[in-house]
Amino acid sequence: MVEPRAEESALTAAIDESDMQDGIHPDYHPVVFHDIGADYKFMTCSTMTSKEKIKWEDGKEYPLITVDISSASHPFYTGKMKLIDSAGRVEKFQKKYGWAKKKEAE
Numbered sequence: 723m724v725e726p727r728a729e730e731s732a733l734t735a736a737i738d739e740s741d742m743q744d745g746i747h748p749d750y751h752p753v754v755f756h757d758i759g760a761d762y763k764f765m766t767c768s769t770m771t772s773k774e775k776i777k778w779e780d781g782k783e784y785p786l787i788t789v790d791i792s793s794a795s796h797p798f799y800t801g802k803m804k805l806i807d808s809a810g811r812v813e814k815f816q817k818k819y820g821w822a823k824k825k826e827a828e
Contacts, residue, residue: 754784755792762794 748769754776756763765778768787776786794800815821 752784754778754786756786756788757790757792757794758788759790760792760795762792764792 749771750767750769751771752765753768753770753772754763754765755768756776763776765784770785770787772785772787774786774788775783778784
């Protein structure tokens with residue numbers, strides 16, 4: 723059995739890799755996710771990979787995956803209605819349906 727890392731969850735640590743069939747499972751490895759909206763980074767295991775690397779707190783390099791929203795910035799988890807607009811989608815929607823005019827009139 724592989725020694726579990728401190729960062730890995732109990733579920734991941736409980737998996738005995740010798741019991742899995744060879745050649746049918748994707749590579750499952752530690753990855754750092756960066757929420758650019760909240761500037762929050764966390765490490766978890768994933769099958770995702772990236773050419774970008776980041777040096778983590780333990781001194782090792784891990785693949786870096788950037789995300790727009792995570793639990794650190796999502797309104798459901800934060801309790802705040804913070805609107806994150808990374809590509810002007812909100813303004814485009816408001817212009818298309820005339821919402822900007824409705825808000826100004828009120």
